[in-house]
Amino acid sequence: MSTDASATDSTPERPVALESEADLDEFLAAHDRVLVDFYTEGCTLCASIEPVVGNVARAHDDLAVATINPRNDPPLIDRFRITSAPTLLLFEDGEVVGRLASGFQGGDAIDAFIENPGGDE
Template sequence: MDKLIEILSLEQFENACKEKSVFLFTADWCPDCVFIKPFIGEIVEANKDYTFYMINRDNFIDLCKDLDVLGIPSFVAFDNGEVIGRFVSKLRKSREEIQAFIDTLG
């Protein structure tokens, strides 16, 4: 099964933004982030048009501020360096809600 690629540097993030990518902003301490772990791999597997990345918000606070990611878990999608979609809030997200967001990107 495919999985999320962890972003470890701003340079890696900037390069990933150039492709069709979806970023999951998360944190280890976030209960709503833990909630999506059991099914996020299936979402990644079902949406092969995009590369999925995980960003630990605690390691990239300034990036989160720049992207107005104030709540987690949140998703921001890019294509050719441009934001093509945002699913950003502090609310728990279901498998159906995440897939519906990805469906709007195409």
């Protein structure tokens, strides 16, 4: 699945599947706050977190959510230091402000991460 231009015109209510680094850059440019789920095919934790990420997308009006398999575009792995899957990155104005790479996370943990991506600093 790839995005079309209309998918980035407003904050989508469900995660948008992205295919490439160019798609991701376009998505980041179109939205102020973005949560990206970096996943891999065959990853059971990734499959388990997918519906949770969908619920998060519906619960946050000011947050656009996308999913991408970095193996489809390997430069993403180095660019965002993806060392495990799933990895959730929170972006504000195109910049990474938070990273959650602790395996499966429930909705409450992801909500807390979105509200306080730097932890209790």
